[in-house]
Amino acid sequence: MKITLTKNKKVKPDFSKLGFGKYFTDHMLTMTYSDGKWNEPEIRPYEPVPMDPCTNVLHYGQGIFEGMKAYKTPEGKITMFRAYDNLRRLNKSADRLCMPNVDIELVMDGLKQLLVIDQDWIPTAPGTALYIRPFMIANDKALGVHAAHNYIFFIILSPVGSYYAHGLQPTKILVEEEMVRAPLGGTGECKCMGNYAASLFAGEMANKKGYDQVLWLDGKEHKYVEEVGAMNIFFVIDGVVITPALVGSILHGVTRRSVIEVLQKDGYKVEERRISTDEIVKAHKEGRLNEVFGSGTAAVISPVGVLNFRGEDLIINNNEMGPISRHAYDRITSIQNGTAADEFGWVVHVN
């Protein structure tokens, strides 16, 4: 692999005020695809990439991405959390978008070298991490609508603080009954660019009404809960943890899977099944809706304090993080940051 180190290291930001995805490290990994094969990956200085205005990703959105995190353990070793799952999911997204698969071992090796080179950028305070953003874009210089023949794969790195401005405070979520994120047969299972562009409008409308995000329902009956759009969703009813089954339109979250595995191991009852808004509202009315929380790489666990349904605010657990949400958060983050044993074999060691 060709490695070109920067001659102008950046001044690092204040690690106590990172926010999410605003700062990037000194280097990035790139790999181009042409003539039916991937060329050798390369590590080089992080910099703008010149692009012809006709490049097809700019017009038709043939592009996919991933998101995972790297940590520094108390012993100073670099680790990643379940990163193989992310690269496998990247290849699944690639299949759906007619894009070439990457060689997972080759990319993993390049990513590890990149992390070692930029390791001073890994923040260590609680709640912080180095966010890893692999992505792939179509790179044909022509306007025809068809799968491209040329692609670029990138990995960029961003030190991040807590995903939400207000930290682990419960979020306010609006149940969206009109617009949908992904119908069955669509691209809801992929981390593909268009999904996010298509979700912005509902999100903006919810923000205007004072809510952080929307809860998406199924694309057919607008009745069954799907997810939050960058997070999967969990409900605790009568002490039973329920999350929507992966029916084809819901993103297969790595954090979702981790929550299920941790809670099951610790003796909680977890159900993956369809769950309707009727069931949730009824459980709330009867005082049986104990907790609601989202799961995703960025926030890990995000408690939901308010769920707005048809204009009415349902207050969840007195607008506080509940015990099962807290348990899942503590268990997963302590494995991630190396303060607890990796009993599930989730940690990928970098050095």
Ligand SMILES: *Cc1c(COP(=O)(O)O)cnc(C)c1O
């Ligand atoms: C990335 C993402 C999630 C969360 O997945 P993780 O693997 O847990 O980070 C959930 N929903 C959507 C739509 C996503 O893009």
